[in-house]
Every structure is written in C-alpha cells, then in structure tokens.
Amino acid sequence: MSSRLSAGPPKPAMSRRALLRGAAAAGSAGVLAGCAGRPDAHLDADAAPWKRYAGTTLNFISENTAPTAAIAADLRPFTELTGIRVNIVTLELSALAQKVALDFASGNGEYDVVYADPYLVLAPYAAAFADLREFQEDPALPRLPGGFGDFIPAHLDTAGRFGDSGKVLALPYDCPTMVWQYRADLFEEYGERMADDLGFDPTPSDNSTWEQYHAIAKWFNSHAHQVRYGTGHQAKQHDALMCDFSNVLWSYDGSYFADGTRVGRFGTTDPGKCLLRSDAAVAGAEFYDRLLRVADPASRTWDWDGLGAAFRSGRIAMCPNWHEYAAANETALPGKVGYARLPKGPARSAGMYGGTGIAVSNVVSARRRRAAWLFANWATAPKTQVSNLASKVGGGTPTRASVYAVPRVVEAEQRPSKMPNMLTAEAVKAAWKDANLGLRPKIPMWGECDTAIYTELSRMFAGEVSPGGAMRAAADRIDRITARGWVN
Amino acid sequence: MTAVTPARAAVPGRAATPARTAAGGPPQRGSRASRTVVRVLVAAALVWTLVPLGWMLLSSFKPTASVTASTPDLWFAPTLQNYRGLFSGANNLWPYLQNSVLAAGLSALLATALGALAGYGLARTRMRGKQHLSFWVVSTRMAPIAAVVLPIFLIFRFLGLIDTLPGLVLAYLSFNLPFAIWLLSAFFSELPPSLEESAQVAGCGHWQAFRHVVLPLTRPGLVTTFVLCLVFSWNDYAFALVLGGPHTQTLPIAASQLVTQTGIDWGQLTAIGTLVVVPMMLVGLAVRRWLVTGLTMGAVTGE
Amino acid sequence: MDSSPTGNVRETGSPATPPARPTPPARPARRAALPLAGFNGRMMAPGLLLLAAVSLLPLAAVIAMSFARVHLLGGLRLEGVGAENWARLFTDPDMAWAWVRTAVYFVLTVGGEMALGTALAVCLWRLRRGRNAALSLLLLPMFVAPVIVGLLGRFLTDSTFGLYTWLLRQLGYNGDVMADQTSAFAAVTLMDIWEWTPLVALIALAGLTTVPSSALEAASLDGAGLPRTLRHIVLPSIAPVLLVALLIRSMDALRYFDIIWNTTGGGPANATKTASVQLYETAFRFFDFGYAAVTGLLMLAVTTVVARYFVRLLERKEPAR
Incomplete structure (x- = not known):
C-alpha cells in the first residue's frame, strides 16, 4: 500500500474526543493532499463577502430530493450572486452513502458540499465535516439570514448536530415527516355511517388512536366500493418498514434505546443496550402485526414510493406516509386528500421526522470550505426555500420558521394552493412538537441495526416469528452490532 | 485457408439453403406434428421474451398518468414528453450518451486488441503451467465487485483516474480483458499451427504471419468478442457509479438517478431503458450472423 | 511458470526479425527461461501485465482488509485484528442461510438457462422458415x-x-x-433466466450448426426418432460448446445482484438475500469492509472452485474431438 493510502492518524482513536483530534489532523493532511490534486478556490480578498470566491467551481453531492431538483433546475441566482459554479451530482441514497464513504477513504475530498443523511452519513462520518459556527462567526463571510435560530429547533438538532459538542455540522435542508394521509372525500361520504357502526367519530383529529385507525381501516375494507382496502403500509423489507413501524412503536411507549433524546436528537456512538425486548415494544409490534393483517396485502411489496403510488391510484383510503407526497397527491386526487398528525397510541402520538442537512466537508482546503459555506448558506436561505416551494420540478418544504410566516406561504396552506406541499403544514407542525417528534437513533452503526429491525419485521409478517420473537431477535442482533462499537 | 470455409457456410440461414444443410442443418424430414410443436414453442419463447421489452417501449410513449394506470392502458395519445424530459431542463442525457459510447467502445476495442495478442500467445505457447495461467486469466473476472471496489477506487484516486474516461476504460478492461483473452485463445488454438508455419516458410515474419494470416481467419471471433465486451461494459453500473463522477456519468447511472426520494418517474425510466437498450440491440443485430459464426468457428475447424 | 526448456521452432525464429509490434514487451527478455519471453511471451505481455495490475493489487488489498478493521476517515487505515473477521464467518447464521439461498438460486438460474437455452436452440435449429428473424428477436434480452x-x-x-x-x-x-417468499424468489429467478437464456441459446445454436450432417442422415436412416437423435448424436457433439456457455454464466451468476437489489432488496423475510446482496450490504450499508472482504473472498473461492470443475470437464471433452 502506498504511503498516501495509509496517511492518517497513527493509532486507533478510542474516545470521541481523540477521534475528533485525529480527524482534525487528518483534515489538515487532507488539505495538503487536496491542494495537489484540485485547484484551490479563487480568493479576491477585497471583494464583497458574497463575491470573494468568484471563479471557483464547487462539487455538491446530493440524494435526488425535491429541493435539489429545484436548485439544480435553476442555479443562476447563486452564480449571479457569487460567481461560483456548482456541479451537482444527484444519486439515490445508498449510492450516495457509498460514494461519500469512498471519498473519505481517499483522504482528500472530491465533494465540497455533502447531503449528509443523519444516519448513513452524518453519524458515521461526523468528524469529516466542518463546524459551521466558525463560518457564521467569521466577519468576512456572509451570515445566515436569521441565524441558526431561524431553523426549526428539532431540525437543527437532528439534521445538523452529532453528539453533545454543540457543533453545527449541517444546515437543515429538507424535512420529510410522516403524517396521516387520508381520502377526505370518503371520510365525508361515509363519516356518519362509520360513526354509527364504530361508535366514535372517525374524522382524523388529535384524539384519534391507533386502535381507531385499525377499526376504520377494517370498516373501509368491507363497506366502501371506491377503494379496495382501508389502509396501506410501507412494509417491504426495506428502510421504509422500520420508519412505518417506529411510529407505532413509539406511540406504544416502546423505544430502541434508553434516553431517546440523547440518542435520537443529538446522537451518540454508544447508545447502550437495546430496549426492544420491553413489554411496551412487544405490544407495539403485536398491534403493528394486527394492523398489517387488515391492510392491503400488497403493503409487503411497498416502500414509501410504492405506497404513495398505490394511494394516488385510489386503491387505499388512508396511509401513514411522508408529507412531501402531498404535491403528487394533489395532482392525482385534486382536493380529495386530507392530512393529519398520526394517531395516538397508549403513550403518545409519534410521527417520524426524516430530514437531512447539507454539510461542508472538512477534508477540502480551507478556502474551498469557505466557498462551500456560501452555497450551503444560500441553498437554505428563506428566499431560496420560498422559491423552491413554488418550483415546478420539485418543491420540498421549508426548514426555517420564518418561511412558514411568509404570507404567500401561509396562504398556500389552504386550497386552492400554489404550493401543494404546504397543505400538510398543520400536520407536520404538530409532528415537530417535542411531545410528538419521532426520531430514530442517530448512531453510526444505524445502517446495520436498521437492517436487523426491518428484516425481523418482515419475518414476522411471513409468520416465521411472533411479534415478541421478532423484537427479541432484533434486540439480540442490535446488541451484537453496538457491542462491536464504531471507531471510524 | 480452406479450413475456415465450412465455418463461413455454417451461418444459419445464409440465403443458400444447400449450404445450410451441407454444413449441418437438422434433418429436414420430420412429422408435421413435430414441426407444429417447434413453431408453437418458438412462438411461446418470443412472447416471453418480447412482452417486457414491448411494454417498456410502449410505456415510454405514454403520458404520465397512463404509465401507472392500474389496468393496462393500450389506448393512449402517444407523446414524446418522456424523451423530451430526458433531454431538457436539469436533465441532459447527451453527455451521458457520449460517455457511454466512448467508455464502452474504447474498452471493448482495447480488450479485443490486447485479447487477440494475449489470446494468440496463450494458445501457441508451450510454457509449463499454461493451463494454470489460462485459468488465472479467467478467474480474474470472477472477483465480486463490491469487495474489490474499495481498493480499486483508492488506486484509481492515487493515479488520478477517478472521473476520467481512461479510468472507466481501464475499469471495464478489468472484466473485459480476461473474457477476451479466454474467448480468443480458444479460437486461436483451434487454428492449425501449420498455417503460420507455412506462412513463415514463405518468408513472413512471425508478426506478419499473425497479422496477415491468422487474424483475418479469426475475424468472426474478433467481432463476437468485441460485441460481447461492448455489451458488458455498456451495461456496467457498479464501476461507473464508484469510479465515475460529474464528468463521466453513463446511461445506467442516469437510469438509477430517476429512482428519487419522492417517487420514480416510470415514464422517463422506461424511456431511458429504451435508450440504453436500443443501441446495443442494433449493434448486436448488425453482427448477429457474425456472432453465431464467431462462436461456432472453433468447433467447426476442430472437426 | 517458466516456458519449457525444449522451446519450439516457432519461438526461436522471431527475436531476430522484430516486426512492427503494437506494444513493446514490458522487459526485453531474451532468455527463454523467463516467463513472457519469446514471441508468444511478448504477445501475451501487454494483456497479462495489465490484467495483473488491475486484479492482483486489489486482491492483495482485499486479503489484507479481511484481517483488519478498516477505517475510512482521513484516508484508509487498516487495523490488524487477526482472524476475527474470519471467525465471525462461522458464527454468522445469516451467512449460512445466504449461501443456501445462493446455491439454490445458482442451480435454478444457471440450470434453467442451460436447459431452456438448449431447448430453444434445438427448436430454432429445427425451424425451417423465419429462423433468422426469430433468433434476432430472441437475443434481445441479453443486450439489456x-x-x-x-x-x-x-x-x-x-x-x-x-x-x-x-x-x-x-x-x-x-x-x-413480491409479497410471498416463494413467489418473490421465483420472480427474481425468472428475471435472471429471461435475461440470460438467449446467450446460452446463441452459443448452443452455434454448436448445433456444426453437428455433422452425415451423422444425422445416418441416424434418420436408422429410423431413430428425434429424442434419440438428440440424445445420442446431437447432445454429445455440442457438449463442449454447452460447457463454454455454462462457464460464462457461472462466472457472473454469483456476482451479479442488480436484479435482486432493484426489485426485492433481499426480502421478503430475507427470501432473496443471496451472498452477493449480503456482500453489498456489508460493504456499503454497514461500511464493514473487513467482513465484506471475507465474504468477497469466500465468493471468489466458491466461483473459482465451480469454474475449475467446469474447466476440467471441458478439458476432458476437448481431446475427444
């Protein structure tokens, strides 16, 4: 192996602090190596803050998400503002994680701005990203309009931080959140009959429970001719299954690890023992199994996308899914879809937040990092978020509190809406409240734990294990995985 | 020279019927019933083969709503919107197409050239352990990509080959070259050494004998090798994903990019699928008769 | 691996008259004792050296990784852990099941492709009219x-x-x-068969066109029916060609996983999680490159053994012709 390949901190970094120190050293080594291969950013120290790095070309690697589609379709405003050109590489998430990992392994970064999925990128490679507070405090650089405080707090902590260092490693960029999507037209048509038959008002509200959701789904199965089934789920052996199940798990007071705030909101490398063996978790799994029995059987072949397509095709009356499907729903079923916070379990209501931030790589030169900050700053600015909302090719939803107060945006929360994703605003804002927030563990080995969870759940549907057995088996695997630790 | 004539004649269905029967067509007698059975089986195979491709082609011309209609939609107003979408706005498929053509074409060309040289050497050499050497060649093609991709990536990065066309060409050589060497050495070893020997007696150098006597005789083999290598590299996804970059995206990468967080645009995906498939089909069909001859040749001359 | 001391006439003549060579040999070796010496050696040199460069170095790295914990941040770093990754292989129940599924998948796909491909070739061979058009259309899937x-x-x-x-x-x-384990497994198997049967059919048809017509005439004069003719005359004479097809398919059958990854992703209930899917997950979802190296090496070993076996069969058949 060449010396270049083995360049890096000399000994394994055992603690987090040591790890960070090592990464800082590696970062500076990366700067030297990086200068050899790629041109450094242009710097004109006398220019205005936004213009200082004119002539630079940045590389941005992103999952092919709605905001990136909107930004990629129209980069002109940024280039006019800064004179910086941006190459955007869009990939699906697993391909993105693969490229980013390899990029870090080479010791010098190709990508200046990275779409840092909190679980597959941010947590495993937190040490490879710059602390953005440094740029925010630098008088020579443009500050974030509204500061860090304008980001919705839950978003900034979950998508932007890792661990308790206080650092901000990424700026919240998108914010898909799971909400209850239902055919308002059918609820209206059958509402009274359902209320008579079931003995409660079926209209989705803050008081609706999962048991009621189950009963409504079952009622639709046999009473409504417009749809084949009441409910559909994302229950393919896939990340989506873990997401769908987690909402139920949390609402039944189950949890993956103790101290959900520390593990979920801020993240840690050492989550402790897995709690899926608990009675609450098993009760959640039992309910979820029961729910899937009345759901559309094709649920077991759907990820979020398949579920979205099924809902739009009109074969199911309701489903829990990411709120960003609202725009597509509105095109397929104009005016017919309603959105609400997910139902309550015995403990609470929980809707998974799955947002991601964009981060500045720490393994590129200092100048490039500063140029990259300009892009991250611009791409998450309120103005950009408003124009994304109105974009024809994408959309995405804002991560900044101030955008939700813009009159044009507020107006769009009601039909007829020019920004159909905003129809979900009330539901997602409820889901982002601390009491309702659903956050999966932000740990570097989450990819493997996630796989263990959705694999066991898939085996549960196949009848290979009982709900309790699935939870215990998943817990055993997770404990083995976390025991191996993470020292990357 | 004469040794190869039967191979040429063995092109199936090459207009002249007598040639076909002479060079091993099946016995032409056979009951009517058995002929009907054969026709039915071929028809069934055609349906099984063509339905998915036909559906892909059809869907690529459908308007969005019709693509994912829950009952198959056969009556629709054909549209080019899916194709237009691939070449406009933030999507522009031209560079992808260009990269695919260049990387796959160059790699197949190099693999065939180097494979011809090495295949010939391997076929003619009398070195000890020749069998082991030739098996090693084959075995280099078997390495699972996900395992070797990390070291290959680091080596390429070290050499500055990431996101360059030469890098992709070299990566494709890693699976095309063993295939080419192996296939071509089989062809060469079926040619009697007396061919070159007589050429050398006639005053040709060793290289000239290879260039002017042996190579022309293996043309079908060379074409077959080139086409199969072209197909393998054109269709590659794993290497292109890891070793490519903003400047070297290929068509299969473009296809996977349509799988987005907020849904798959099946209309565009079927359009891109059609675009990926059609050029290879045209190439394959253009040289189909060479394909059969190429693959046949060794056996014919070895008779 | 040195060339045989007896050499041969053809090899000694060349160095004196070096013609325009496309690529110079890596080292101007004159002594016949060196590998890659002589005309044949020089012909092989560029190809084999390039092949060695793109395959041996990564292989060595993978072997090193299999004994290490692989750190990516700040540049690749290997931390030796002895045989820990290898030991895990034997206590990993997923791995054992993945290999069982891989074996079944391999037998069903490659077996199905061989059987259907040969049958299809025989049908095409017996087809009097439209053989060309049918073949052209039937070949299409292998170009996808x-x-x-x-x-x-x-x-x-x-x-x-x-x-x-x-x-x-x-x-x-x-x-x-795709919701049921058996039907999902059948579906991904059929997709693989759909794609690769044409290649086998093409190769088998190439073999069929070389079956000596004299033998067929004789058989039909004897009054042997089609099944007997196939069994006793046709199949034996195309067996070597079929083995070539078998070898080509076995080289790729274990490695390729695009179909499974893009359809079921390994589910439901792990029913379609083959070793190659598991390898991809270990490397690029779990970033556990040490264990991925072990899995990869195991796959390479298994493929090599299988291929070796087919090559042996091929070599045994060859002299007969």
Whole structure:
C-alpha cells in the first residue's frame, strides 16, 4: 500500500474526543493532499463577502430530493450572486452513502458540499465535516439570514448536530415527516355511517388512536366500493418498514434505546443496550402485526414510493406516509386528500421526522470550505426555500420558521394552493412538537441495526416469528452490532 | 485457408439453403406434428421474451398518468414528453450518451486488441503451467465487485483516474480483458499451427504471419468478442457509479438517478431503458450472423 | 511458470526479425527461461501485465482488509485484528442461510438457462422458415443492462400498475408476487433466466450448426426418432460448446445482484438475500469492509472452485474431438 493510502492518524482513536483530534489532523493532511490534486478556490480578498470566491467551481453531492431538483433546475441566482459554479451530482441514497464513504477513504475530498443523511452519513462520518459556527462567526463571510435560530429547533438538532459538542455540522435542508394521509372525500361520504357502526367519530383529529385507525381501516375494507382496502403500509423489507413501524412503536411507549433524546436528537456512538425486548415494544409490534393483517396485502411489496403510488391510484383510503407526497397527491386526487398528525397510541402520538442537512466537508482546503459555506448558506436561505416551494420540478418544504410566516406561504396552506406541499403544514407542525417528534437513533452503526429491525419485521409478517420473537431477535442482533462499537 | 470455409457456410440461414444443410442443418424430414410443436414453442419463447421489452417501449410513449394506470392502458395519445424530459431542463442525457459510447467502445476495442495478442500467445505457447495461467486469466473476472471496489477506487484516486474516461476504460478492461483473452485463445488454438508455419516458410515474419494470416481467419471471433465486451461494459453500473463522477456519468447511472426520494418517474425510466437498450440491440443485430459464426468457428475447424 | 526448456521452432525464429509490434514487451527478455519471453511471451505481455495490475493489487488489498478493521476517515487505515473477521464467518447464521439461498438460486438460474437455452436452440435449429428473424428477436434480452432488467421487473410486478400483476389477476392469481417468499424468489429467478437464456441459446445454436450432417442422415436412416437423435448424436457433439456457455454464466451468476437489489432488496423475510446482496450490504450499508472482504473472498473461492470443475470437464471433452 502506498504511503498516501495509509496517511492518517497513527493509532486507533478510542474516545470521541481523540477521534475528533485525529480527524482534525487528518483534515489538515487532507488539505495538503487536496491542494495537489484540485485547484484551490479563487480568493479576491477585497471583494464583497458574497463575491470573494468568484471563479471557483464547487462539487455538491446530493440524494435526488425535491429541493435539489429545484436548485439544480435553476442555479443562476447563486452564480449571479457569487460567481461560483456548482456541479451537482444527484444519486439515490445508498449510492450516495457509498460514494461519500469512498471519498473519505481517499483522504482528500472530491465533494465540497455533502447531503449528509443523519444516519448513513452524518453519524458515521461526523468528524469529516466542518463546524459551521466558525463560518457564521467569521466577519468576512456572509451570515445566515436569521441565524441558526431561524431553523426549526428539532431540525437543527437532528439534521445538523452529532453528539453533545454543540457543533453545527449541517444546515437543515429538507424535512420529510410522516403524517396521516387520508381520502377526505370518503371520510365525508361515509363519516356518519362509520360513526354509527364504530361508535366514535372517525374524522382524523388529535384524539384519534391507533386502535381507531385499525377499526376504520377494517370498516373501509368491507363497506366502501371506491377503494379496495382501508389502509396501506410501507412494509417491504426495506428502510421504509422500520420508519412505518417506529411510529407505532413509539406511540406504544416502546423505544430502541434508553434516553431517546440523547440518542435520537443529538446522537451518540454508544447508545447502550437495546430496549426492544420491553413489554411496551412487544405490544407495539403485536398491534403493528394486527394492523398489517387488515391492510392491503400488497403493503409487503411497498416502500414509501410504492405506497404513495398505490394511494394516488385510489386503491387505499388512508396511509401513514411522508408529507412531501402531498404535491403528487394533489395532482392525482385534486382536493380529495386530507392530512393529519398520526394517531395516538397508549403513550403518545409519534410521527417520524426524516430530514437531512447539507454539510461542508472538512477534508477540502480551507478556502474551498469557505466557498462551500456560501452555497450551503444560500441553498437554505428563506428566499431560496420560498422559491423552491413554488418550483415546478420539485418543491420540498421549508426548514426555517420564518418561511412558514411568509404570507404567500401561509396562504398556500389552504386550497386552492400554489404550493401543494404546504397543505400538510398543520400536520407536520404538530409532528415537530417535542411531545410528538419521532426520531430514530442517530448512531453510526444505524445502517446495520436498521437492517436487523426491518428484516425481523418482515419475518414476522411471513409468520416465521411472533411479534415478541421478532423484537427479541432484533434486540439480540442490535446488541451484537453496538457491542462491536464504531471507531471510524 | 480452406479450413475456415465450412465455418463461413455454417451461418444459419445464409440465403443458400444447400449450404445450410451441407454444413449441418437438422434433418429436414420430420412429422408435421413435430414441426407444429417447434413453431408453437418458438412462438411461446418470443412472447416471453418480447412482452417486457414491448411494454417498456410502449410505456415510454405514454403520458404520465397512463404509465401507472392500474389496468393496462393500450389506448393512449402517444407523446414524446418522456424523451423530451430526458433531454431538457436539469436533465441532459447527451453527455451521458457520449460517455457511454466512448467508455464502452474504447474498452471493448482495447480488450479485443490486447485479447487477440494475449489470446494468440496463450494458445501457441508451450510454457509449463499454461493451463494454470489460462485459468488465472479467467478467474480474474470472477472477483465480486463490491469487495474489490474499495481498493480499486483508492488506486484509481492515487493515479488520478477517478472521473476520467481512461479510468472507466481501464475499469471495464478489468472484466473485459480476461473474457477476451479466454474467448480468443480458444479460437486461436483451434487454428492449425501449420498455417503460420507455412506462412513463415514463405518468408513472413512471425508478426506478419499473425497479422496477415491468422487474424483475418479469426475475424468472426474478433467481432463476437468485441460485441460481447461492448455489451458488458455498456451495461456496467457498479464501476461507473464508484469510479465515475460529474464528468463521466453513463446511461445506467442516469437510469438509477430517476429512482428519487419522492417517487420514480416510470415514464422517463422506461424511456431511458429504451435508450440504453436500443443501441446495443442494433449493434448486436448488425453482427448477429457474425456472432453465431464467431462462436461456432472453433468447433467447426476442430472437426 | 517458466516456458519449457525444449522451446519450439516457432519461438526461436522471431527475436531476430522484430516486426512492427503494437506494444513493446514490458522487459526485453531474451532468455527463454523467463516467463513472457519469446514471441508468444511478448504477445501475451501487454494483456497479462495489465490484467495483473488491475486484479492482483486489489486482491492483495482485499486479503489484507479481511484481517483488519478498516477505517475510512482521513484516508484508509487498516487495523490488524487477526482472524476475527474470519471467525465471525462461522458464527454468522445469516451467512449460512445466504449461501443456501445462493446455491439454490445458482442451480435454478444457471440450470434453467442451460436447459431452456438448449431447448430453444434445438427448436430454432429445427425451424425451417423465419429462423433468422426469430433468433434476432430472441437475443434481445441479453443486450439489456441488468440494472434496467431489475427496474423493469419491478415495473412489471408492481402490485398497483404492473402488467404481470394484472395478467396474473386475469388468470385468477390474486396474491402479490413480491409479497410471498416463494413467489418473490421465483420472480427474481425468472428475471435472471429471461435475461440470460438467449446467450446460452446463441452459443448452443452455434454448436448445433456444426453437428455433422452425415451423422444425422445416418441416424434418420436408422429410423431413430428425434429424442434419440438428440440424445445420442446431437447432445454429445455440442457438449463442449454447452460447457463454454455454462462457464460464462457461472462466472457472473454469483456476482451479479442488480436484479435482486432493484426489485426485492433481499426480502421478503430475507427470501432473496443471496451472498452477493449480503456482500453489498456489508460493504456499503454497514461500511464493514473487513467482513465484506471475507465474504468477497469466500465468493471468489466458491466461483473459482465451480469454474475449475467446469474447466476440467471441458478439458476432458476437448481431446475427444
């Protein structure tokens, strides 16, 4: 192996602090190596803050998400503002994680701005990203309009931080959140009959429970001719299954690890023992199994996308899914879809937040990092978020509190809406409240734990294990995985 | 020279019927019933083969709503919107197409050239352990990509080959070259050494004998090798994903990019699928008769 | 690996008259004792050296990784852990099951492709009219990129808008193909068979066109029916060609996973999680490159053994002709 390949901190970094120190050293080594291969950013120290790095070309690697589609379709405003050109590489998430990992392994970064999925990128490679507070405090650089405080707090902590260092490693960029999507037209048509038959008002509200959701789904199965089934789920052996199940798990007071705030909101490398063996978790799994029995059987072949397509095709009356499907729903079923916070379990209501931030790589030169900050700053600015909302090719939803107060945006929360994703605003804002927030563990080995969870759940549907057995088996695997630790 | 004539004649269905029967067509007698059975089986195979491709082609011309209609939609107003979408706005498929053509074409060309040289050497050499050497060649093609991709990536990065066309060409050589060497050495070893020997007696150098006597005789083999290598590299996804970059995206990468967080645009995906498939089909069909001859040749001359 | 001391006439003549060579040999070796010496050696040199460069170095790195914990941040770093990764192989129940599924998948896909490909070739061979057109159309699937085959398979079997789902429903099958373990496994197997049967058929047809017609005439004069002719005359004479097809397919059957990854992703209930899917997950979802190296090496070893066996068979058949 060449010396270049083995360049890096000399000994394994055992603690987090040591790890960070090592990464800082590696970062500076990366700067030297990086200068050899790629041109450094242009710097004109006398220019205005936004213009200082004119002539630079940045590389941005992103999952092919709605905001990136909107930004990629129209980069002109940024280039006019800064004179910086941006190459955007869009990939699906697993391909993105693969490229980013390899990029870090080479010791010098190709990508200046990275779409840092909190679980597959941010947590495993937190040490490879710059602390953005440094740029925010630098008088020579443009500050974030509204500061860090304008980001919705839950978003900034979950998508932007890792661990308790206080650092901000990424700026919240998108914010898909799971909400209850239902055919308002059918609820209206059958509402009274359902209320008579079931003995409660079926209209989705803050008081609706999962048991009621189950009963409504079952009622639709046999009473409504417009749809084949009441409910559909994302229950393919896939990340989506873990997401769908987690909402139920949390609402039944189950949890993956103790101290959900520390593990979920801020993240840690050492989550402790897995709690899926608990009675609450098993009760959640039992309910979820029961729910899937009345759901559309094709649920077991759907990820979020398949579920979205099924809902739009009109074969199911309701489903829990990411709120960003609202725009597509509105095109397929104009005016017919309603959105609400997910139902309550015995403990609470929980809707998974799955947002991601964009981060500045720490393994590129200092100048490039500063140029990259300009892009991250611009791409998450309120103005950009408003124009994304109105974009024809994408959309995405804002991560900044101030955008939700813009009159044009507020107006769009009601039909007829020019920004159909905003129809979900009330539901997602409820889901982002601390009491309702659903956050999966932000740990570097989450990819493997996630796989263990959705694999066991898939085996549960196949009848290979009982709900309790699935939870215990998943817990055993997770404990083995976390025991191996993470020292990357 | 004469040794190869039967191979040429063995092109199936090459207009002249007598040639076909002479060079091993099946016995032409056979009951009517058995002929009907054969026709039915071929028809069934055609349906099984063509339905998915036909559906892909059809869907690529459908308007969005019709693509994912829950009952198959056969009556629709054909549209080019899916194709237009691939070449406009933030999507522009031209560079992808260009990269695919260049990387796959160059790699197949190099693999065939180097494979011809090495295949010939391997076929003619009398070195000890020749069998082991030739098996090693084959075995280099078997390495699972996900395992070797990390070291290959680091080596390429070290050499500055990431996101360059030469890098992709070299990566494709890693699976095309063993295939080419192996296939071509089989062809060469079926040619009697007396061919070159007589050429050398006639005053040709060793290289000239290879260039002017042996190579022309293996043309079908060379074409077959080139086409199969072209197909393998054109269709590659794993290497292109890891070793490519903003400047070297290929068509299969473009296809996977349509799988987005907020849904798959099946209309565009079927359009891109059609675009990926059609050029290879045209190439394959253009040289189909060479394909059969190429693959046949060794056996014919070895008779 | 040195060339045989007896050499041969053809090899000694060349160095004196070096013609225009396309690529100079890596080292101007004159002594016949060196590997890659002589005309044949020089012919092989560029190809084999390039092949060695792109394959041996990564292989060595993978072997090193299999004994290490692989750190990526700040540049690749290997931390030796002895045989820990290898030991894990023997206590990993997933791995054992993945290999069972891999074996079944291998036998069903490669076996199915060989059987159907040969049958198809025989049918085409017996077809008097339209053979060319039929062959042209039947070859098409092998030109489709595996990633497209996977996505197309997902499109066709989607339970909401898939064409095949709809057709099955017309036939009275109301289940969801990808929701059931057996049918999902069958589906991914059939997709692989769809893509690669044409290659086998092409190769087998090439073999068939070389069956000596005199032997066939003789057989039909003896009054041997088609099945007997096939069994005793046709199959034996195309056996070597079929082995070539078998070898080509076995080299790729274990490695390729695009179809499974793009349709079921390994589910439901792990029913389609083969060793190659597991390898991909270990490397690029879990970033556990040490264990991935072990899995990869094991796959390489198994493929090598299988291929070695087929090559032996091939060599045994060759002299007979």
